Amino acid sequence: MSTPPAMLYPELLAPFDLHAITRDGHRLDHAEGASKPLQSRPEPQPRGAKVHGSRPIDQAEAAARFIAAPEHEKMHDERLWDLRQKRDREMHGIAEWEELRSLASAIKEHTLTHLDQYLEQFEANARSNGIHVHWARDAVEHNQIVHGILKGHGAKSLIKSKSMLTEECGFRPYMASVGIEIIETDLGERIQQLDNEDPSHVVVPAVHKLRTDVAEVFAKTIGTDPANSDVHYLAEAQREATRPLILAADAGMTGCNFAVAETGTFVVCTNEGNADLSANVPKLHIASIGIEKIIPRLEHLALFVRLLSRSALGSPVTQYTSHFRGPREGGEMHIVLVDNGRSERLGMEEFWTSLKCIRCGACMNTCPVYRRSGGLSYGATYSGPIGLIIDPTFNQRKYSNLPFASTLNGSCSNVCPVKINIHEQIYAWRRVLTECHETPLAKRVEMKAAGELLSRPAAYRTAVAAADIALAHLPRWVIYNGLNAWGRHHEVPHPPKETFHSWYQANRGGKQ
Numbered sequence: 001m002s003t004p005p006a007m008l009y010p011e012l013l014a015p016f017d018l019h020a021i022t023r024d025g026h027r028l029d030h031a032e033g034a035s036k037p038l039q040s041r042p043e044p045q046p047r048g049a050k051v052h053g054s055r056p057i058d059q060a061e062a063a064a065r066f067i068a069a070p071e072h073e074k075m076h077d078e079r080l081w082d083l084r085q086k087r088d089r090e091m092h093g094i095a096e097w098e099e100l101r102s103l104a105s106a107i108k109e110h111t112l113t114h115l116d117q118y119l120e121q122f123e124a125n126a127r128s129n130g131i132h133v134h135w136a137r138d139a140v141e142h143n144q145i146v147h148g149i150l151k152g153h154g155a156k157s158l159i160k161s162k163s164m165l166t167e168e169c170g171f172r173p174y175m176a177s178v179g180i181e182i183i184e185t186d187l188g189e190r191i192q193q194l195d196n197e198d199p200s201h202v203v204v205p206a207v208h209k210l211r212t213d214v215a216e217v218f219a220k221t222i223g224t225d226p227a228n229s230d231v232h233y234l235a236e237a238q239r240e241a242t243r244p245l246i247l248a249a250d251a252g253m254t255g256c257n258f259a260v261a262e263t264g265t266f267v268v269c270t271n272e273g274n275a276d277l278s279a280n281v282p283k284l285h286i287a288s289i290g291i292e293k294i295i296p297r298l299e300h301l302a303l304f305v306r307l308l309s310r311s312a313l314g315s316p317v318t319q320y321t322s323h324f325r326g327p328r329e330g331g332e333m334h335i336v337l338v339d340n341g342r343s344e345r346l347g348m349e350e351f352w353t354s355l356k357c358i359r360c361g362a363c364m365n366t367c368p369v370y371r372r373s374g375g376l377s378y379g380a381t382y383s384g385p386i387g388l389i390i391d392p393t394f395n396q397r398k399y400s401n402l403p404f405a406s407t408l409n410g411s412c413s414n415v416c417p418v419k420i421n422i423h424e425q426i427y428a429w430r431r432v433l434t435e436c437h438e439t440p441l442a443k444r445v446e447m448k449a450a451g452e453l454l455s456r457p458a459a460y461r462t463a464v465a466a467a468d469i470a471l472a473h474l475p476r477w478v479i480y481n482g483l484n485a486w487g488r489h490h491e492v493p494h495p496p497k498e499t500f501h502s503w504y505q506a507n508r509g510g511k512q
């Protein structure tokens with residue numbers, strides 16, 4: 001009889017571990033932790049923004065519902081702030097961090113300003129590697145091309161790793177409409193799929209959910225115990241339910257983090273190895289690639305990989321950095337290069353550098369508005385600071401409120417690994433939207449009144465003095481009423497005893 005391999009933690013063998021999670025007398029593979037079901041009563045998960053065609057998304061309304069769910073808001077805020085702090089620790093470990101950011105920014109700007117050449121180079125090299133290359137002008141073309149490939153192979157099911165581009169293209173609903181089943185292989189994305197929700201974050205799609213929310217979703221969809229929110233139990237149950245579907249799938253699909261023009265190859269970074277499942281289990285692999293994902297040379301890759309994982313999750317490297325160089329033996333590989341508004345954005349003088357984005361999510365993790373309102377409150381594929389810039393390029397009217405969901409504190413720009421001037425572009429969108437009359441009437445009236453007041457110093461000083469007196473003496477209910485939206489979540493500060501203007505007059509006699 002052969003000796004069983006030594007266990008790293010023998011005390012965790014089920015008979016000795018009172019907390020082990022077992023089913024039918026067998027210990028579950030991933031149940032080594034000590035997590036236990038939450039004892040508190042589950043708080044219902046707040047849902048995202050209400051979307052009505054092209055009517056402007058009311059982000060503030062959806063954010064208010066998220067804030068009104070304190071367990072969700074606290075968990076979301078803390079979880080994302082934790083990622084931000086981990087990112088900071090990693091950043092401080094690299095002395096040349098700022099040089100890396102500048103270099104990454106310069107490479108991206110160079111590539112975007114020579115995009116036609118690099119795309120053609122990428123296409124030629126990918127073809128010579130045996131990859132079929134397709135071009136999609138927009139989301140509809142992308143979906144039709146992929147459908148055509150699947151139809152040509154008689155494929156009825158597709159396993160897919162997380163890809164914001166396919167979300168942007170409305171790929172899942174389209175495939176459902178033509179009778180092709182999609183199974184997400186990323187755990188967070190699978191949770192969102194089972195809950196019929198979009199991802200709420202570009203890196204951690206289900207980060208807005210408590211584990212009681214996940215327990216509820218799994219109980220309804222894969223038959224788990226609704227009272228058991230142990231993370232190991234839930235992950236294992238999901239694995240058991242999904243693995244057979246993955247193994248039987250007819251085709252696989254991935255996104256792409258970086259496509260290298262020099263080699264015609266592409267790279268996908270994941271922490272679960274799910275892109276490798278999607279790409280390697282079925283013989284047919286389709287990759288959807290936004291045209292901005294191109295980098296010129298293989299030697300540039302290390303720079304971006306170093307920046308991506310540290311900025312995203314505060315880890316030195318993603319668990320899996322998978323290079324796809326061509327179809328495997330007996331298999332077939334297709335790439336769909338997608339524009340979907342990117343060329344148009346490239347021509348926007350104030351917003352073209354948003355195409356440098358490597359979707360690390362760091363700007364979301366640091367944003368005080370995003371952390372407290374949840375990604376689904378934006379009602380768009382891209383949320384958080386980068387979403388405020390990208391979304392209006394798809395539909396100005398629908399996303400006209402979004403650039404106002406920011407404090408403009410500039411933290412997003414400070415953490416961005418490719419140095420996008422995010423807060424300046426958000427500010428620029430406010431001006432553009434106001435000029436195009438895409439802002440609500442009430443906001444236009446307020447802004448006009450504020451402009452009038454600020455342009456008349458004497459009237460401004462009188463108004464400030466009157467407001468100070470009012471704030472000091474009016475009863476609370478007069479100040480905190482339904483018209484004072486700001487006062488719903490803030491204490492109006494006590495007016496100072498003296499304004500700067502009156503101090504200056506008294507101490508400097510008004511002289512310059």
Ligand code: SF4
Nearest residue numbers: 357358360361363416
């Ligand atoms: S804008 Fe910058 S920080 Fe935000 S997701 Fe893109 S690369 Fe990351």
